[in-house]
Amino acid sequence: MLKRITAIYLMTALVVLSMAIGAAAATPQVPQGPRPEQFKFPPLVFNPPKAADFRMQLSNGLVVYIAEDHEIPWFNASFLMRTGPFLEPKDKLGVDRMTPTVMRSGGTKTMTGEQINERMEFLAGNVSATGLSIHIRHLDEGLKIWKDILTNPAFPEDKVRRERDQALVGIRNRNKNLSMVAMRTFTRLIYGEDSPMAAEATEAGTSGITREDLAAWHKKFWGANNAILVVSGDFKKAEIMKTLEATFGKWAKAEKAIPPIPKVTQAAKAGVYMVQPEVPANQGVIRIGHLGLKLDDPDYQAVDLMNYILGGGSFSSRITKVVRTDNGLAYSTSSNFSGGDLYPGTFSAFCQTKNATVVFASQLMLDLIEGMRAGDVSQADLDFARTARIESFPATFATRTQTLMAFSQLEFNNRPRDYYDKLRDRYEKLTLADIAGNIEECKSGADKMLPNQATIEDMAVKFGGRTIEGLAKKYGDGQVHTVALK
Amino acid sequence: MKHRRLIVVLVILAFGWLAPLRSQEQSLTSQVIEKILPNGLKVLMVKRPQAPLVRCILAYRVGSVNERPGITGISHFHEHMMFKGTYSMGIKPGTLEKDTEYDRQIDALVDQVVEEESKIKGRDEAKIVALKKQISDLITKQKAETIASEEIWGAYQQAGGTGINASTGNEMTQYYVTLPKNKLELYLALEADRLANPVFREFYSERDVITEERRMSENQPGSFFDEQLNATFYAASPYGWDVVGWMSDISRVTKKEMTDYREQFYRPDNATLVLVGDVDPDQVMPLVTKYFGPLKSKGKSPRVRTEEPSPEYYRKTYGAGFKPPYIEKRVYGRAAATPYVTIMFHIPPLWHDDLAPLYVLGRVMSARTGKMYLEMVLRDDHATMVSAMASNSMYDGSFEVSAQAKEIKNETKIPLDQLEKELWTYIEDVKKNPIDPQMLQRIKNSIEAQYLQSLAGTGIAGSLARMETAYRWQFIEEQFKQRIAVTADDLLRVAKKYLNRDNNVTGVLEREK
Numbered sequence: 001m002l003k004r005i006t007a008i009y010l011m012t013a014l015v016v017l018s019m020a021i022g023a024a025a026a027t028p029q030v031p032q033g034p035r036p037e038q039f040k041f042p043p044l045v046f047n048p049p050k051a052a053d054f055r056m057q058l059s060n061g062l063v064v065y066i067a068e069d070h071e072i073p074w075f076n077a078s079f080l081m082r083t084g085p086f087l088e089p090k091d092k093l094g095v096d097r098m099t100p101t102v103m104r105s106g107g108t109k110t111m112t113g114e115q116i117n118e119r120m121e122f123l124a125g126n127v128s129a130t131g132l133s134i135h136i137r138h139l140d141e142g143l144k145i146w147k148d149i150l151t152n153p154a155f156p157e158d159k160v161r162r163e164r165d166q167a168l169v170g171i172r173n174r175n176k177n178l179s180m181v182a183m184r185t186f187t188r189l190i191y192g193e194d195s196p197m198a199a200e201a202t203e204a205g206t207s208g209i210t211r212e213d214l215a216a217w218h219k220k221f222w223g224a225n226n227a228i229l230v231v232s233g234d235f236k237k238a239e240i241m242k243t244l245e246a247t248f249g250k251w252a253k254a255e256k257a258i259p260p261i262p263k264v265t266q267a268a269k270a271g272v273y274m275v276q277p278e279v280p281a282n283q284g285v286i287r288i289g290h291l292g293l294k295l296d297d298p299d300y301q302a303v304d305l306m307n308y309i310l311g312g313g314s315f316s317s318r319i320t321k322v323v324r325t326d327n328g329l330a331y332s333t334s335s336n337f338s339g340g341d342l343y344p345g346t347f348s349a350f351c352q353t354k355n356a357t358v359v360f361a362s363q364l365m366l367d368l369i370e371g372m373r374a375g376d377v378s379q380a381d382l383d384f385a386r387t388a389r390i391e392s393f394p395a396t397f398a399t400r401t402q403t404l405m406a407f408s409q410l411e412f413n414n415r416p417r418d419y420y421d422k423l424r425d426r427y428e429k430l431t432l433a434d435i436a437g438n439i440e441e442c443k444s445g446a447d448k449m450l451p452n453q454a455t456i457e458d459m460a461v462k463f464g465g466r467t468i469e470g471l472a473k474k475y476g477d478g479q480v481h482t483v484a485l486k
Numbered sequence: 487m488k489h490r491r492l493i494v495v496l497v498i499l500a501f502g503w504l505a506p507l508r509s510q511e512q513s514l515t516s517q518v519i520e521k522i523l524p525n526g527l528k529v530l531m532v533k534r535p536q537a538p539l540v541r542c543i544l545a546y547r548v549g550s551v552n553e554r555p556g557i558t559g560i561s562h563f564h565e566h567m568m569f570k571g572t573y574s575m576g577i578k579p580g581t582l583e584k585d586t587e588y589d590r591q592i593d594a595l596v597d598q599v600v601e602e603e604s605k606i607k608g609r610d611e612a613k614i615v616a617l618k619k620q621i622s623d624l625i626t627k628q629k630a631e632t633i634a635s636e637e638i639w640g641a642y643q644q645a646g647g648t649g650i651n652a653s654t655g656n657e658m659t660q661y662y663v664t665l666p667k668n669k670l671e672l673y674l675a676l677e678a679d680r681l682a683n684p685v686f687r688e689f690y691s692e693r694d695v696i697t698e699e700r701r702m703s704e705n706q707p708g709s710f711f712d713e714q715l716n717a718t719f720y721a722a723s724p725y726g727w728d729v730v731g732w733m734s735d736i737s738r739v740t741k742k743e744m745t746d747y748r749e750q751f752y753r754p755d756n757a758t759l760v761l762v763g764d765v766d767p768d769q770v771m772p773l774v775t776k777y778f779g780p781l782k783s784k785g786k787s788p789r790v791r792t793e794e795p796s797p798e799y800y801r802k803t804y805g806a807g808f809k810p811p812y813i814e815k816r817v818y819g820r821a822a823a824t825p826y827v828t829i830m831f832h833i834p835p836l837w838h839d840d841l842a843p844l845y846v847l848g849r850v851m852s853a854r855t856g857k858m859y860l861e862m863v864l865r866d867d868h869a870t871m872v873s874a875m876a877s878n879s880m881y882d883g884s885f886e887v888s889a890q891a892k893e894i895k896n897e898t899k900i901p902l903d904q905l906e907k908e909l910w911t912y913i914e915d916v917k918k919n920p921i922d923p924q925m926l927q928r929i930k931n932s933i934e935a936q937y938l939q940s941l942a943g944t945g946i947a948g949s950l951a952r953m954e955t956a957y958r959w960q961f962i963e964e965q966f967k968q969r970i971a972v973t974a975d976d977l978l979r980v981a982k983k984y985l986n987r988d989n990n991v992t993g994v995l996e997r998e999k
Binding site: 030031032033034035036039041042043044046071072073074114117118121122123124125135162165166169172173176177178179278279281282283313314315316320321324325326327328329330331332352353354384387388390391392393394395397398399400 | 854
């Protein structure tokens with residue numbers, strides 16, 4: 001009898017308890033806020049500008065992308081130059097980056113670097129080897145100085161030495177910065193220690209760079225055939241073309257065009273690689289990835305939408321939502337499929353998190369990548385990414401400068417001129433079958449790199465037995481490979 | 487009409503040297519359309535119809551300067567929380583009541599943890615572990631059942647938004663996005679909603695995100711030293727702590743503290759809406775009124791009172807006859823970073839008449855054609871970089887003269903105390919010798935050119951938000967005119983007044999071996 005009463009009492013208590021939760025849940029009346037789907041937007045018809053309307057050529061073949069921009073009385077111009085560290089000879093690594101710097105700082109055969117500084121300060125403009133920004137009324141003098149820098153650099157000894165010293169300081173300090181160490185090591189793993197695509201200036205090479213090396217590099221690659229000129233400002237196009245013809249129309253060709261690039265393959269095998277920066281850090285950087293695509297790959301848009309869903313779509317991407325929003329493991333985390341113009345870029349998923357959660361975050365990211373490979377993508381995911389890309393399309397042409405950059409980059413990267421006319425349509429036509437599993441087409445597999453581990457015991461306890469060795473076993477050859485700093 | 491003519495005349499004077507005479511276009515004042523709602527919300531619009539886009543910024547006059555010890559970093563933390571949603575955004579349909587209940591239970595458990603952890607003696611560790619487990623389980627359930635994460639951000643992405651983000655500074659917190667012009671109504675609706683009805687879901691996981699954000703900057707070699715140097719320079723001012731806040735404060739701030747804090751500052755009367763681009767004020771203003779109009783005015787937000795105790799301060803506070811105490815402060819440190827010496831002087835806020843000459847003085851001293859660069863960097867090769875710069879801040883700020891040491895194989899070429907002495911010779915020089923008039927003209931030309939360039943495109947949106955928040959937007963143009971009017975005598979006067987040993991804090995950072 002007593003028992004029964006107790007039972008009833010218990011039951012009553014339970015009922016009361018659950019009611020208490022129900023009562024608390026009766027929140028005060030709140031205003032009914034907006035939802036995006038309630039809005040009907042007026043249509044926005046946007047036709048992208050045409051590349052042909054901006055493209056001109058000088059008599060020496062130099063391609064010019066040009067637009068009038070009358071907002072302020074200003075002139076802006078820059079060169080896209082086809083050179084790069086991947087062309088450098090092994091014993092002169094660093095020469096590509098030093099050349100334009102000393103072209104400007106060292107001055108020309110008629111003006112010293114300091115004279116250029118003083119004159120440009122008076123004209124209130126900026127000039128470098130690759131660009132000029134100046135008030136339109138001082139255009140003639142600005143162009144004269146720019147052309148002089150471009151075609152007559154002096155490369156004086158003292159400025160070469162100064163640049164060399166600066167480069168050496170950079171080399172000595174580059175292993176102290178956590179994220180730089182991770183990025184550089186990842187690049188070397190993908191392209192290979194000795195690959196020109198992972199080429200980095202060395203102390204020995206940089207110490208040996210002379211003014212003759214810079215002059216030779218300039219002669220070899222700095223010419224009209226390796227350049228695209230981009231110009232905008234407060235002028236009449238027809239008039240300014242005459243000025244540009246007079247300035248750059250006789251600019252000679254460089255000795256060499258960019259040679260064909262040998263086929264690039266991934267160097268490192270799938271596995272876990274670890275590198276320690278010179279300075280202890282309280283976080284680790286994770287980079288997971290493999291060799292990527294070239295920009296002209298027919299699958300590029302499909303891969304772009306796939307990556308948008310995975311980690312490229314900022315806060316709406318899976319990696320950000322899981323690693324950052326849900327688990328609070330990182331401020332910065334994402335994935336990126338960089339497209340290369342001459343050779344394939346990389347796929348790289350990234351996260352920077354405290355040492356104790358490096359393995360946990362790695363596992364979360366790997367699971368998301370695995371999910372993508374297994375085709376775990378819904379129509380809603382695809383529609384979201386596609387809509388974001390299509391609706392933000394006008395921003396590509398937000399300003400004259402951006403429009404010119406978009407078109408000149410197309411030509412620079414050997415993409416078709418009508419690329420933007422067809423881009424929205426290409427996104428429209430993609431289906432789930434194009435997206436899901438796309439990551440698998442890069443067959444090289446996932447490579448992982450986890451610099452700067454904390455004590456592995458700590459991590460093992462915290463995350464249910466997951467260790468860095470566990471990751472190595474699951475995704476690699478079981479070994480955690482230690483990579484030396486370079 | 488009369489007013490307008492005055493502006494034109496001033497502009498012609500100001501552009502005397504460049505003189506393109508398109509004065510109307512180059513007067514910022516004539517381009518900005520200002521409206522104020524009855525509840526105090528200020529709207530600034532500038533037409534830039536190059537593309538069918540609008541740069542949108544909603545700026546609040548709140549930042550780390552409004553914080554106090556114990557809640558440093560709360561302005562920035564709150565900025566993150568503004569993306570967590572409202573009663574209608576950030577949650578799954580029909581789950582508001584359940585979601586509210588989850589938050590209530592989680593907060594109650596967190597309070598218990600805080601109480602237990604704050605015990606000096608007899609802390610029950612097992613209880614803390616058990617409570618944390620309960621919290622973690624509830625958070626997991628809440629995320630699965632009620633939360634729709636990152637919906638505000640996602641809505642802007644779906645609307646074609648670019649440059650979506652927010653930022654917090656010493657004086658201002660701003661939320662921004664560039665949208666196609668047909669999506670402006672969505673923007674206004676969402677921003678008004680999160681001003682009026684934010685819900686701080688995911689508070690505790692977001693706190694972890696912010697500690698990771700702080701760690702990222704900590705991993706830049708030298709960052710701890712910079713933080714401490716700044717904390718030493720500002721003895722009285724809340725500029726002394728970084729915007730991100732001290733780690734110990736970030737990890738303890740409560741939701742209640744954040745709610746109390748936001749109540750004071752997130753008000754229409756404390757906000758400025760800036761729209762720059764393909765915007766038609768006649769079409770936009772009715773929508774602004776529709777969404778922001780119903781929000782109640784809550785009066786002016788509290789303003790910080792703060793002044794730095796410098797010699798000027800002592801004279802002002804204790805009377806002209808008072809002899810200020812002689813105090814020099816030095817901070818010395820070691821880090822795996824490029825060694826440097828920096829000499830910081832206390833200077834007044836941006837609205838003070840001395841600020842224009844101090845700004846020009848900074849430009850003169852750090853110019854590529856100036857003595858400091860020509861001698862220390864180019865001739866003697868003792869430094870790789872020299873600079874001098876005046877802050878442009880809402881409260882007392884700094885004038886900073888610094889040099890990065892030249893190193894050969896990780897040894898500085900000259901000892902850092904010698905580098906410091908060299909910096910002082912240039913400081914003494916600008917106190918004694920008037921500047922070369924040609925040099926002054928060159929610097930003014932650059933200032934004019936930069937001002938002109940700042941007027942192009944939608945970049946002006948950020949300048950308007952910043953200056954309206956720190957002072958008033960019209961001051962962008964006024965400040966430019968003040969700078970152009972600076973004379974060589976002004977430079978001597980401010981150099982003598984501020985660049986003194988008893989008005990400075992010196993920082994010396996050596997390389998960690």
